[in-house]
Each structure stands twice: as C-alpha cells, then as structure tokens.
Amino acid sequence: MKKKKKISVQTIIEVMIRAVFFIIYPALFSTAFTGIKLIVEQIIQRASLQWNSFVQTLVVLLVFTIVFGRFFCGFSCAFGTWGDFVYFISSMIRKKRKKKPLKCFSKAGKILRYLKYVVLLVVLLLCIKGYSSAVAVHSPFSAFSRFHQLKMADSLIGTGLFLLVTAGMALEPRFFCRFLCPMGAVFSLMPVLPFSVIKRNRENCIPNCKACNLVCPANLEIPSDKEGDNATSGECFSCGKCIGKCPKQNTHNGLPRRLWLPMLVGKAVILFVIFRILY
Numbered sequence: 001m002k003k004k005k006k007i008s009v010q011t012i013i014e015v016m017i018r019a020v021f022f023i024i025y026p027a028l029f030s031t032a033f034t035g036i037k038l039i040v041e042q043i044i045q046r047a048s049l050q051w052n053s054f055v056q057t058l059v060v061l062l063v064f065t066i067v068f069g070r071f072f073c074g075f076s077c078a079f080g081t082w083g084d085f086v087y088f089i090s091s092m093i094r095k096k097r098k099k100k101p102l103k104c105f106s107k108a109g110k111i112l113r114y115l116k117y118v119v120l121l122v123v124l125l126l127c128i129k130g131y132s133s134a135v136a137v138h139s140p141f142s143a144f145s146r147f148h149q150l151k152m153a154d155s156l157i158g159t160g161l162f163l164l165v166t167a168g169m170a171l172e173p174r175f176f177c178r179f180l181c182p183m184g185a186v187f188s189l190m191p192v193l194p195f196s197v198i199k200r201n202r203e204n205c206i207p208n209c210k211a212c213n214l215v216c217p218a219n220l221e222i223p224s225d226k227e228g229d230n231a232t233s234g235e236c237f238s239c240g241k242c243i244g245k246c247p248k249q250n251t252h253n254g255l256p257r258r259l260w261l262p263m264l265v266g267k268a269v270i271l272f273v274i275f276r277i278l279y
C-alpha cells in the first residue's frame with residue numbers, strides 16, 4: 001500500500017497566509033506599480049510629488065522588502081501565488097505521468113532574468129509618452145484582476161497576454177516573477193538587511209549536494225555566509241524552500257532555524273495589519 005505523504009504545519013501555515021492575501025488583497029502588486037508610474041510621470045512633468053494610496057502602497061512594500069526581504073513576493077502577492085499554483089498543478093500532472101516537473105528555462109534563466117528590467121523600462125517609457133491608460137487596460141496584471149472579478153472580456157490583448165504568461169508559469173517556476181515582472185525588477189534592486197538574506201555554511205555541505213539549488217524557485221546558488229556575498233539577495237523570494245530542504249540544516253538567515261516559522265507568521269501579521277490600518 002502507498003504511504004500517504006504528511007502535510008507539515010509549515011505548509012499549512014504558508015497556504016493560509018497566501019490564501020488570506022490572495023482573497024483580501026489581490027491587487028497590491030498592481031497598485032504598487034501604479035505608484036511607480038505616477039512618480040515617474042510626476043518627475044517627468046516636474047510636478048510636485050503627490051502622496052496617494054498608490055504611492056503609499058509602493059512605499060510600504062519597498063520598506064517591508066528592505067527590512068524582511070521579498071516576503072511580499074514569496075507569500076503575499078496574488079500574482080506570485082497564482083504562478084506557484086499553476087506550476088504546482090503542472091508538476092502534479094507530470095508526477096502522475098511519472099515525469100519530473102518541468103524546468104524549461106533553468107539554463108536560459110540566468111540571462112532571461114534581465115528581461116524584467118527591459119519590461120520595466122518599456123512600460124515606464126510608454127507611460128511617459130502618454131500610453132498609461134492603454135498599459136493599465138492591456139497589462140496581464142489588469143487581466144488577472146479582471147479574472148479575479150470574472151470580467152475577462154474587457155481587454156482581449158490583456159487576456160491573451162495573461163494566458164501566455166500563465167502557460168509560461170506551467171513550464172518554469174516563477175516564470176513571470178523572474179523574467180517579466182516590472183514590479184519584481186524594482187524589488188530585486190532593493191537592498192535587504194542582513195538578517196533577511198538567506199545564506200549557507202558551504203564548508204558543512206554534503207559533497208555534490210544541490211538540493212537547495214534544485215528546490216529554489218529562483219534557481220539560485222545560495223551564497224556562503226563566509227564570503228560576505230549578497231549577490232542573490234535581490235532575486236531571492238524569501239520563500240524558505242531551501243531552508244526546509246537542506247538535510248544538514250545548513251541554509252539560514254543568520255537566526256536559529258526554529259525561529260523561521262514564527263518569523264514568517266510575524267511578517268504576515270505585520271503586513272496584514274499595516275494594510276488593515278491604511279485601507
């Protein structure tokens with residue numbers, strides 16, 4: 001008889017955090033990105049900067065990312081959660097057929113990840129040239145919000161892009177986040193405080209082990225804590241998968257491993273309370 005796989009408390013808590021943000025705050029990422037577009041437009045027009053809910057959301061998420069790493073991308077962004085869900089379903093289907101989960105862009109990913117900066121520049125240029133509303137209507141972000149509200153027919157271009165992106169999500173973990181998301185491009189440029197950067201004690205690693213690298217949705221080689229190397233911190237989604245996977249408990253954020261779960265819950269509560277107070 002087949003042994004049933006136990007679902008860990010950590011997995012249950014992670015799913016609950018994602019579900020709460022997915023249902024209650026499905027548009028935080030697009031709201032924050034609108035904040036960026038507004039700031040750039042105001043700078044170009046040499047107008048005085050206006051503080052509004054878009055800019056406020058952006059500032060909250062950027063400060064949160066600097067302090068806690070990309071927790072928002074890892075657990076609270078509805079589009080990121082959608083990507084993980086699509087990839088999970090695709091991996092389940094392949095598992096049933098006794099095949100490995102797809103990783104179609106793992107080699108090309110090292111170059112493709114720069115594409116998101118090009119997308120960010122193109123979108124901002126279009127907004128500066130006055131195409132801001134067209135970008136808003138036809139972006140896959142907006143199509144996703146309409147999908148959430150069951151109004152997919154409002155923009156066929158947006159819906160088409162959303163479906164293409166969703167197909168990509170089935171082929172590679174975090175396809176949109178790593179390669180195309182303009183908001184992800186901004187987050188990846190943020191400095192992260194040392195206690196939120198994931199590292200590993202490389203000297204203690206099992207020879208030839210790549211478990212943390214293989215489980216990482218961003219396909220990162222986790223840096224050594226001895227080298228003072230933070231090179232991957234911007235691309236890391238702070239998802240903690242490498243921490244859960246390491247057989248030698250080598251991966252860490254500088255704090256004891258037993259604190260990972262309470263800290264995860266704490267971050268979720270802080271972010272949730274901030275948005276409850278603000279909106």
Ligand code: SF4
Binds near residue numbers: 073183
């Ligand atoms: S990279 Fe973009 S889509 Fe992905 S989780 Fe972050 S904000 Fe959301």
Ligand code: SF4
Binds near residue numbers: 198218222235236
């Ligand atoms: S698996 Fe580890 S290194 Fe990779 S994104 Fe998640 S937390 Fe970051």
Ligand code: SF4
Binds near residue numbers: 206210249251
């Ligand atoms: S999973 Fe652990 S032992 Fe294996 S390479 Fe990563 S840090 Fe080292």
